[in-house]
Amino acid sequence: MEFNVDENEKINEEILIQSMSDDDLQAFRNEFMNLHPYDQAQFYSKLEQVDRIKIYHYLSPDELANFFEVLEIDDSDYKDILAGMEPKYAADMLANMYADNAVDVLNKLDKDQVASYLTIMNKEDAQEIKGLLHYEEYTAGSIMTTEFVAISANQTVRSAMYILKNEAPKAETIYYVYVTDDDGRLVGVISLRDLIISSDDTMITDIMFDRIISISVGADQEDAARQMRDYDLLALPVVDFQNHLLGIITVDDIIDVIDEEASDDYSKLAGVSDMDTMDRNPFSAAKKRLPWLIILLFLGMFTASLIGRFENTLSQVSILAVFIPLIAGMAGNTGTQSLAVAVRGIATGELEEMNKMKLIMREAGTGLITGTICGVLVSVVVYVWKGELFLGFLVGISILASLFVATLAGSLVPLVMHRLKIDPAVASGPFITTMNDITSILIYFGLATLFMSYLVH
Template identity: 35%
Template sequence: MEVLTLKNIEKDTLLIVEMLKEEKYQEINDMLTGKRPYDLASLFQSIPDKHRAAMLEHLDEAVIASMITRFNHMNQLELLGKVGPVRANKILSLLDTDVLSSLLRHFPKTDLDRFLSEMNEEKARYLQEMISYPPNTAGSMMTDRYLSVHLHDTVAEAVEKAKVHAVYSETLFLIYVLDETGKLAGTVSYRDLVIAEGNEIIENIMFRQVLSVSPNTKKTEIHRLLQKYDFSAIPVADAENRLLGVIAFDDMMQLVIQETNEDIGKLAAVDKEIDFDTKPAIAAKRRLPWLIILLFIGLVSGNIISAFEETLEQAVALAFFMPLIAGMTGNTGTQSLAVVVRGLSEQDIDGKTIIKLILRECKVSLLIGLVCGGMIFLIAFIWQGNMYLGIVVGSSLFLTLILGTLAGTIVPLILDKFNFDPAVASGPLITTVNDIFSLSCTFPSRLSS
């Protein structure tokens, strides 16, 4: 009921432009305070360029801080540049460590050092540590705004701590329990505190089976965990199980969405993030490497055909079916690939499962090969009136469908086995490799020539 639809945005945009003209800046801030980051960002982007500078000049820093969490790094840096160093510092100080650290990575070294030197020493050290972890790891996305209590605290004492540190735990639903040596021993939820009696000892009500990850744990690994378990947050701890930070719920949700989107991108051979705002030259540059690799792999198929030039000259009709056979092999390979990549992201698999899966795909490919091969035999026979052509084309399709299906199954399994991301075996790659398979099968007639 409170979501901004496109219509609402238009209405709000007009309203704000009106207010800007009348210089009612306080009213704009009142209207925007409390709105959700995504809505603020959409609204800001919908304001015509000529009014945006005036708007930016008068927006509360808190509104800007909320809004830019939904910007990409380039736009974040651009905006901070526009508001000047004093306001930029204010805005940055309002950001949570997970957002801030990922932005600071893009700062020039001197700016970064100056910014860190001006802030609270403890916080600066924390941010520096976060930046020291690679951007695709747990350490880079954790927050220090968590609340911890001690094993032997009473519920009443924990409530007192929660009241004092209320501002530090905005996005977390859990409180972390540490033992005497500072190690993570369990969690209690705020709900537990509400329900329990005040003199109860935390140790007796805490949840002990807490899963933590190391700061070096990769995002893909966390994504895998989230598919299996319903975590609302994940604590990040060092080798001695001392709590370093917490990955909050919203970051986890973003991670799941990002990772699956990345999978889609990889499967389609667009590795790096390209969104609607990416500039043409950059989008082309990011897409070309794969296309060029695929072009050279594709040349192999040309070579195969040229080796059978004579056959082709004798039976040009064979060429009619070449793209179809190549295409079908790519299609079945892509289907298998999707099933395997999806499955691998959802569960760990052992040798038994792998063998079962390969056997299953063998049977699937036999069935698919028989149906499609049979159909194309009939079509080729009826169309060209040539039984021999029908047999060559039908049996080629039968064979290549089996090979294509198995390639789509086995390639991602091998990649996963060697700890590569199976989604790297993109549809286009499988399709191109399968082109080569299919052409190697389309010319069995050479044997008889």
């Protein structure tokens, strides 16, 4: 026996591949069925279609469902994979998955494909899946499962444990048991831990927790994630507006949501529309990045035309051009910093609790401090370098003003967007950077033109 095996040793791929080429069903199953579903999925995802079809003969639809739920492949590949199975086999597999995961798979298929599988499936399973299919993406409803354990309050721990044992094999989690009234309304929750430590004759109603943390079916999945994180829950009940228990969200799905949303905010800060580009070719990567780049190109042309208006100033004092990237760059950097603080604060919910006015005042103060320090530093350096007092003064004042405006804009823009119910992360880094380029150049050349007489000797 071997323990604590290294990451790469967890799957003995050679045995699996050898047994497949020998078509040795027993040898394959001996090894494969001992693997964790994640490792089964890892192995399966690396196979060619022809080998996958072999696997369908080795495994029952239920056994396939077990790892199909954690498969990590491109969304577009599901269509072909399902088409490679016998329709009845595919439908059985879908029926054997937890309903929320079956819905995830079905959402990646064509409408007719979905309809045909639902027709083959037994009525009850089909009904359950149909019920989940119509929830909008990114809502609590879209990530919930209907396989939970619900009991009535008016019974003992003994009888509750009896129900639990019966439902355990098909429930997605048995670690929370939900208590509902005759109309299916959620009235309490009890953890399996509390059930286990209570004596058999205790009444459920005496030990259930009735200040339930629940989420409405139409709520944003991010809110569900926040609640589960704050309350350290393993599952969160999902209810309709009349408090009927519709389903539960389990913590493993919430971890995926948190990962997704973090990737999403991150990619928007970087100005990439979709980070999911790891295995694509350069054309699809370029296609995802070009929209932003072209918008920014035209904004940049606008910046250029602004500088063009100061061509007269420039041709008289060409040294002015030297400091353009410095001033615009610094404004862009401070703007991105304060944008990131605000967007992340909104995303984690920290900002909800904080006074918005206080944040704006804080950012204004921060911009003033960083602006003054950087401005003074630059003035001194420029004076020492070029020996021109007024030029140093001009660049310093421009830095001060630009940093102040950029820092303030970086926090104001996402706050205003949040108020207008627009995802503040849309005000991505490159966008704020380019906007701040424009303001800082206006400030710099505006001041230079105004005080031209001091610059020309």
